[in-house]
Amino acid sequence: MLEQQVVTFHLNTELFGIELKYVQEVIRVPAVVAVPCTPSHFLGLSNLRGEILPVVDGRIRVGTPAGEISESARVVVISRDGGKVGFLVDRVSEVVDLEGAEIEEISSDTRSGCVHRAIRFPGTNKIVLQIDVEKLFSYELKATASSIGAVYERQVETGEREQEELIQLVAFRVGAEEYAVSIGSVQEIVRVPEKIYRAPGLPFYVDGIFSLRERTLPIVNFRKYLGLEFENYDERSRIIVLNFQKDGMYFFGLGVDAVNEVLRVKPEEIEPLPDYFLDREQAVKDVCKLEGGKRLVYVLEADKMVEETVLKELNASEERRETVAAEGQGALHDERQYVVFALKGEEYGVEIGKVQEIIRVPGIVGVPRAPHYIRGVVNIRGSILPVMDLRRKFNLSDVEDLEQCRIVVVELPELKIGLVVDAVKEVVKIAAAEIEPPPAVLAVEVEQEFLAGIAKLRRGERLIMLLDLNRVLTPQEKREVKEILDEEN
Known part of the structure; x- marks a missing residue:
C-alpha cells in the first residue's frame, strides 16, 4: 500500500520526495568528518546526539550536479529497520497528501537506481520524483545497529569481548582528520630520515626505502595513500614503524603529518564503518567515537596498508624474513x-x-x-x-x-x-x-x-x-x- 504522505524537497531545480514514515527528522547541515576511499556522493560521518550518522549528498546520489551548500540546505534523516542515513537536500518544501495523485512507476535506472516513482498532481505542473528508500539503503549501507550487533555477537562467540579491558591506540593526524593504529602493531616512532631512497617499481603511495637499525623499510606516504594533496614532510612529521605477522614478520614505515597521543578506549567506543561502498579490502575498517561522538578517529589495520608483493620484495626473501623476525623477537628481551x-x-x-x-x-x-x-x-x-x-x-x-x-x-x-x-x-x-x-x-x-x-x-x-x-x-x-x-x- 502506498504511503499517503510524502516529505518533498528540492535537489537543484527538481522536486523529490520520501515517504513520511521513513523520515525521522530534518536537521541543519551538521559538521561532517570525511571518510577516505569513499564515492563522491558520500560526504562523511556526523554525530547525531551520540550516534554516528552517514551523510549522503542527495544531489550527486540522484545524478544531478552538486553545488555550494546554501543556508537553506538541510539533511533529511532517513530511518529504516534500525539503520539511519542523512540525505543532504537543497531545500525542504512541504509534506504533501497523495490522495488523487497519479502514480507512475519508473523501471529504468536513470537515477542511479534510487528513484522508482513519478507522482503527478492533476490540474498542476507539479511532479514529485519519489526516492526508493529500500534501494537507497541496500546500496548505501547495512544498518549500523545490525553491523554493531553482528560484531558484538562474533566477539562474544569467540570470547574476545572484555568489557573492562581498554584498547590502546596510537593516534596521529593526516590533513584535517585523525587516525589511529593499535599500539601492538607499533614498533617505534621516529623522525623522518634525511635520506629516503627511491626504489624502482614501487606503488605511487610509497615514498621509497630507508635504513633503520640494519633493516630496510619502505615508507608509505599516508597522504598519497588517501589521495590527498601532497605536502613535504616538516618538523612535526613522523614515521610510525608498523609490524604485522602474515606468513612471516613484516615491517614498514607510515609517514604522517604528526603523532597526537596514545588513546585508551573502551571496546564499545569503536564501531565498524558502515559496509556499503567498497568491494575491495581497505585499511580503514573502524571508527573510534570519542567525547560523545564529537571526535571521530579512524582505526587502521596495518596488514591492509601495503601490497604483500611489495613487502616481500622490500623485506627480502622468505628465509631472510624469518631470520629478521627471530632476531626481532630476541631483541625484545634487550x-x-x-x-x-x-x-x-x-x-x-x-x-x-x-x-x-x-x-x-x-x-x-x-x-x-x-x-x-x-x-x-x-x-x-x-x-x-x-x-x-x-x-x-x-x-x-x-x-x-x-x-x-x-x-x-x-x-x-x-x-x-x-x-x-x-x-x-x-x-x-x-x-x-x-x-x-x-x-x-x-x-x-x-x-x-x-x-x-x-x-x-x-x-x-x-x-x-x-x-x-x-x-x-x-x-x-x-x-x-x-x-x-x-x-x-
Whole structure:
C-alpha cells in the first residue's frame, strides 16, 4: 500500500520526495568528518546526539550536479529497520497528501537506481520524483545497529569481548582528520630520515626505502595513500614503524603529518564503518567515537596498508624474513619502548608500560594548600586525576602556554597521576646497551634519585634522561597527593 504522505524537497531545480514514515527528522547541515576511499556522493560521518550518522549528498546520489551548500540546505534523516542515513537536500518544501495523485512507476535506472516513482498532481505542473528508500539503503549501507550487533555477537562467540579491558591506540593526524593504529602493531616512532631512497617499481603511495637499525623499510606516504594533496614532510612529521605477522614478520614505515597521543578506549567506543561502498579490502575498517561522538578517529589495520608483493620484495626473501623476525623477537628481551617528551628543550623518557594515556590539557581545577608542583586536578571520564607539573618539580621555569602542552597519565604504585610536559615527541625503542647509569657526580651535586639512567642514541649525539617514576615523588609527597585526592572525592 502506498504511503499517503510524502516529505518533498528540492535537489537543484527538481522536486523529490520520501515517504513520511521513513523520515525521522530534518536537521541543519551538521559538521561532517570525511571518510577516505569513499564515492563522491558520500560526504562523511556526523554525530547525531551520540550516534554516528552517514551523510549522503542527495544531489550527486540522484545524478544531478552538486553545488555550494546554501543556508537553506538541510539533511533529511532517513530511518529504516534500525539503520539511519542523512540525505543532504537543497531545500525542504512541504509534506504533501497523495490522495488523487497519479502514480507512475519508473523501471529504468536513470537515477542511479534510487528513484522508482513519478507522482503527478492533476490540474498542476507539479511532479514529485519519489526516492526508493529500500534501494537507497541496500546500496548505501547495512544498518549500523545490525553491523554493531553482528560484531558484538562474533566477539562474544569467540570470547574476545572484555568489557573492562581498554584498547590502546596510537593516534596521529593526516590533513584535517585523525587516525589511529593499535599500539601492538607499533614498533617505534621516529623522525623522518634525511635520506629516503627511491626504489624502482614501487606503488605511487610509497615514498621509497630507508635504513633503520640494519633493516630496510619502505615508507608509505599516508597522504598519497588517501589521495590527498601532497605536502613535504616538516618538523612535526613522523614515521610510525608498523609490524604485522602474515606468513612471516613484516615491517614498514607510515609517514604522517604528526603523532597526537596514545588513546585508551573502551571496546564499545569503536564501531565498524558502515559496509556499503567498497568491494575491495581497505585499511580503514573502524571508527573510534570519542567525547560523545564529537571526535571521530579512524582505526587502521596495518596488514591492509601495503601490497604483500611489495613487502616481500622490500623485506627480502622468505628465509631472510624469518631470520629478521627471530632476531626481532630476541631483541625484545634487550630493548624497551619509551615515550619521549620534552621539558625546556631537553628530552626525557618513561617506559611505555607505565603510560596509560596521553591527553591534551583540559581545564585544571586548583587545589588549596597543594604543593607548588601540583597544578591541581582534572576530571578524566569521571575520575579525579591529580596533575603534577614536571617543570616545577624539577625547578625549571614555568611554561608560558599550557595549550601546547600535553598530560602524560602514568601509573605509580598505589597512585595514578598526570604529568604536564611541554610536548610528547615520539615512542622509541632503546636497547639496554644504550643506557648508562647517571654520572656519579650527580649523586654529590644534585638530588637525582628519579633518574633511572641516561640513554645515548646515535653514538651519543642524542641523550635522553630516563625517569624512574617510582622515585619522582618521595613517600611523603605521595601521601600529600593522596590527601588531595581524598579531599576532592
